[in-house]
Amino acid sequence: MNYLHDCSNVLKKFVVALAFFIPVNEALAQKEDMQKYLYVGRSPKDRDGFRELKPSLEVHDINNNHKLVKVIPLPASVMNIRGIFANAKTHRLYISHYGTMKGGETGYILCMDLLSNKVLWHKKYASAVDRGTITPDGATIFMPSGEDTPTDYFYVIDAKTGQEKVDSRVHVAPRTHNTICSPDNTKVFMSAFGTKMDHNWLHVVDARTAKTIRRIGPCFGTVRPFTINGKATLAFINVNKLIGFNVGDVATGKILFTANVPEPYALPADVRNATFCHGIAMANQEKEVWVVDQKSYGLHVFDVSGLPLKAPAWKQFIKTNQGNEKDKQGNFLYGPKAIYGQPGWIMGSLDGRYLYIETGEIIDVMEKKITGYLKGANGKYTHSRFAVEVDFKDGQVVSCGDQFVVGGLSR
Template structure:
């Protein structure tokens, strides 16, 4: 009898102690390829998944049957984003958007859009997608559940990169053919403001959490410019010191990639000409150059882990933000290098996505 009671006590203790493990949150980095043009040698055609808490080890490869051109070849991946509301990951290619279920990894739908697609962004509530046409005159506003077009926003700016503001009120629309940033009201889906002009057409950009500042790459500049989202004025032009502007492999732009650490204390800048990342002190304005980090290839994009511990350039290097050391490199199951300009962090609990990062290196100080 005593032994029975002892066993019962131990069993109850285990039930009390260990259910937390069943609820444990797992953090993964979803890296979509081909995310450097249509180069299949950097990760194949699909989603490479890495375990953030296990030294970014390769976990699995998710095949993506969508994303094909009319001639049967694989299309360039242009963007990636996640909706917690629909439990889905969305991948944009040159021609279409694919929606995959995050629990089953199955394709729910794929739709092509007139004018093509570029880098998409989804509303914080997960219900609306802003989808730029491929460097053309307009953005499509889509229902995230169905992919149906709600309306169209015409800017005539060469639509390209898109950021949905973290409060869901505004969407920031940058085009390859304009030196101004258009700002759309997320309720009316109309442009209500312009920021700039900057000194050239806008390439990648990011914003702070309060949505008062925008940091933009522009054509021809090894560096970045800063704009005031409140007044609409350009504030500063910051040039990287100590490095030459050489030829770049891709994008035709020496700095293509920019992001803020989540605490907004630093700004990290891609230098495709010298295969480096330059780190700036963002506690002062304009930001001041601090140090540089050599990476294994040309960086064309950068974002950060949700907790701010890691920097993720498109080269597949995983960098400890505090020490500046490369602590891992993304590799597939056969130890081939994985590189992509399209990646996003997703947290899962019991097979369902419960949190996510962002692809743009947006600040989180509100």
């Protein structure tokens, strides 16, 4: 009897385990069935290595070693791209740009259908533009009016038509710059270079009312790139004069910690208000934050698993391909010589496996090493700050990533 009873219990456990096992494998199969592509924005601007570029989206197959599989031409007027974002519900992709090789006094947004690759609208706005965001429901765009302009507002735009809701402009501080919408569609995070009085704050706005909720700060220095965790309870903020980041509590607006790198990576005490850390990402299921280091040419990895009670802890440094040696013309020599400049932005895949560095490197998050390079239509290694993942299944868009590596379950 005891033997039969034990067998019965084993059988019951097996059936229960099987009930959980089948859906997991079905989910994995569905993911494997998806076509995962990285859309990379390319456009000319007045900088060495970029003037000859043709406006386009270069599409890389993530499932096939990031091979370039398609080039989607963009209108010739698309110049000096400032941001890229997409929405799965409306299957639309948006590109903000200056429309000129130089300067930042004009601003345009291009809207493209991801199923047909056709431009749906292409509009000019009252001031410039920068890195905007779209609400997860696909309804509203929040767009900066330009880091190089004195305007202090973010546009609120109907994502379907491109029409600005002028009466809803969000006024924060001059020289508006970066924007992230929380995954739950409730909050929009906005940065602005501001003035000497308000340069070191991150602004939080209600996504439904376009009204400011609070400010996070004061930060260690002028706010640069930032990201948030999936629940939008913590903000991770690059600032001037710091290789590292501030951790901000979204509920209270207070700065919880300042994460610093150890020697020999730290900045000298007398350094001016320079930007050495311009690029930040959440990774490894929100256990890590990665930041760019333009002084030592690479990326720092921090353990943030103890937040909000425990301070971030530095883990390691990963060198990218930028070096200190210059050629006879004064250009930096490093890694594949076709890459130009040092990294100043981090992008990522939706599943959290890869981080994409501005200078073309593909980094495996778990292995903590460079595993490949994005290669463009011109045969050179890609240099871009503007990439977003778009996933298709049965010919339909099922998910879209973000130009910022925001935290979430998939990461």
